[in-house]
Amino acid sequence: MKEILVLAEHRGGELRDITWEMLSKGRQLAEALGAEVSVALLGKDVKALAEALRPRANRVLWVEDERLEHFNTETYEKVLASLLGERQPLLTLIGQTATGMDLAPGLAARLKMALATDCIGIEPDGERFAITRQVYGGKVNARVSFLKKGPYMVTVRPGAFPVVEKDSLAGEIEPLVTPLSDEALARRFIGFVEAAAGEVDISQADVLVSVGRGIKDPENIPMVKELADALGGALSCSRPVVDKKWLPKSCQVGTSGKTVKPKVYIAIGISGAFQHIAGMKGAGTVIAINKDPKAPIFNVAHYGIVGDLFKIVPVLKEKAKEWKKR
Amino acid sequence: MNIVVCVKRVPETADADVTIDRSGKDIEKAGLAFDLNEWDSYAIEEAIALKEKYGGTVTVLTLGGEESNETLRKCLAMGADEALRLTDPAFAGSDAFATARALAEAIRPIPYDLVLTGVQAEDDGYGQVGGVLAQLLGIPHASLVCRLEVQDRKVRAHRELEGGLEEVVEIDLPALLTIQTGINQPRYVSIMGIRKVAKKEIKVLGTKELHLEAAEVGLSGSDLQVEQLFLPPVGEGAQILEGNVEEVSLKVLDILKDKGGLS
Numbered sequence: 001m002k003e004i005l006v007l008a009e010h011r012g013g014e015l016r017d018i019t020w021e022m023l024s025k026g027r028q029l030a031e032a033l034g035a036e037v038s039v040a041l042l043g044k045d046v047k048a049l050a051e052a053l054r055p056r057a058n059r060v061l062w063v064e065d066e067r068l069e070h071f072n073t074e075t076y077e078k079v080l081a082s083l084l085g086e087r088q089p090l091l092t093l094i095g096q097t098a099t100g101m102d103l104a105p106g107l108a109a110r111l112k113m114a115l116a117t118d119c120i121g122i123e124p125d126g127e128r129f130a131i132t133r134q135v136y137g138g139k140v141n142a143r144v145s146f147l148k149k150g151p152y153m154v155t156v157r158p159g160a161f162p163v164v165e166k167d168s169l170a171g172e173i174e175p176l177v178t179p180l181s182d183e184a185l186a187r188r189f190i191g192f193v194e195a196a197a198g199e200v201d202i203s204q205a206d207v208l209v210s211v212g213r214g215i216k217d218p219e220n221i222p223m224v225k226e227l228a229d230a231l232g233g234a235l236s237c238s239r240p241v242v243d244k245k246w247l248p249k250s251c252q253v254g255t256s257g258k259t260v261k262p263k264v265y266i267a268i269g270i271s272g273a274f275q276h277i278a279g280m281k282g283a284g285t286v287i288a289i290n291k292d293p294k295a296p297i298f299n300v301a302h303y304g305i306v307g308d309l310f311k312i313v314p315v316l317k318e319k320a321k322e323w324k325k326r
Numbered sequence: 327m328n329i330v331v332c333v334k335r336v337p338e339t340a341d342a343d344v345t346i347d348r349s350g351k352d353i354e355k356a357g358l359a360f361d362l363n364e365w366d367s368y369a370i371e372e373a374i375a376l377k378e379k380y381g382g383t384v385t386v387l388t389l390g391g392e393e394s395n396e397t398l399r400k401c402l403a404m405g406a407d408e409a410l411r412l413t414d415p416a417f418a419g420s421d422a423f424a425t426a427r428a429l430a431e432a433i434r435p436i437p438y439d440l441v442l443t444g445v446q447a448e449d450d451g452y453g454q455v456g457g458v459l460a461q462l463l464g465i466p467h468a469s470l471v472c473r474l475e476v477q478d479r480k481v482r483a484h485r486e487l488e489g490g491l492e493e494v495v496e497i498d499l500p501a502l503l504t505i506q507t508g509i510n511q512p513r514y515v516s517i518m519g520i521r522k523v524a525k526k527e528i529k530v531l532g533t534k535e536l537h538l539e540a541a542e543v544g545l546s547g548s549d550l551q552v553e554q555l556f557l558p559p560v561g562e563g564a565q566i567l568e569g570n571v572e573e574v575s576l577k578v579l580d581i582l583k584d585k586g587g588l589s
Contacts (some may be wrong), residue, residue, distance in 0.1 A: 098487040102469040114549035117452050135450050136339045143554045168482025186466035187497045194492030243508035263586040285585040304564030316575040
């Protein structure tokens, strides 16, 4: 039986969303190809997770080992190289996440397996797969093909495929023998560090005024802060503003920052990279101000203003102050 | 502390109006400015800062045509000691894997403690070269590094995970790290600074010097090929507010009042 294999991703005892997204896509592909979908689960004390995965896969390949307590590319690579080498699944799906980005390139190279990263579309194409991925920061999509014969590995962008609720597959749990030994590792897990909390918890604000790369200079940020104040909201930002140290990490909205769900989100000078959108798509109403009419942010915003933020923000701020005074 | 940094010259598209060229397989690059890949600017800064602290050398490496000299010179002006450029007609069509294969052969003879790359490139965004390179060189690696400290023959690296969480790992040298943006503040280089290194030699290596067969690199050594580029389908999209600045501001306030953003 042909097999599509999904690598389950979990942290802190919980399966991450990307796992369900990949299982949904994996099942759709399996049905189209007359294949089965398997899920590989690596960890310590993860029996409960194996049970949770059963309805969404034909088979749960469960590798229980205390050395797999925390993700580590070195141990994961050893286990998966042996597992994939033996099973030769048609396609292996791994998340384009902090885990998958660390693991997949080296694993694929070790197995001499063709890899396509950060994919948003995967369709069967004869014996191969047609892949869609984004290039140039999401401004352009690329259709990509594999040049080699399979098996293939694909890393999947979080949020690219919806989770589909379907009848249970009631998969079997197959415990596998760990190939790991006690030999010393060149890379060792030390611990987790939480980001420092900020003065304001942006995830609690009803109104967020968020600023991006388009602000150009840190001297321009107070202008946006004043707008946030005038609206009784909080100031947040996209990644480039934090990278440049113009605002603290606690203000960052997005995959590596905070996920926010305000009533209103005003995106100012933010182009809308998918990592940012992933953090704010739950907002009630999104208003975007950007000079580039093609900016991806306009695809998710409810209202848009195509124009110069340096002209619009000061006027908007004054109008908001006037309204408050009434 | 000898450090090799792999860099790439990329078009700046963040603020540009991007269109697809006549081949349908690339973007129209005429009129675009090019610069050092943003992630790589953090990688080279990190390398130079480490060199300043621990001594040693920084070698900067790229795969590309003569136009990439300008990118290498920027790195030299920032403080890199040596620059290598891999170039060969056989490299045409290289994907991330084939690129990593060529880079690996160039790095192998260099005595190094650390190899740094950016997490990904702004253009094709594969985020793959670092991991493949570590595999080919047979050294441990960590990706998405947002903080690092060197201790004896080890590095303690913070990896950026989702939701503001960081993972701390300890990794034996020699190792490869892929560097995330924001890890430092890349130093500014002036035109004068670049002019000062204009005469510095940039060593050029091809498949012959790298002991690679032409079939191992370029399109024939690649796993992937771009078939077609297209602009992302536009969803329903935003309702665009029209009018002068005063008018759109009043419209925004009305929306805020209506949606609970102003009370």
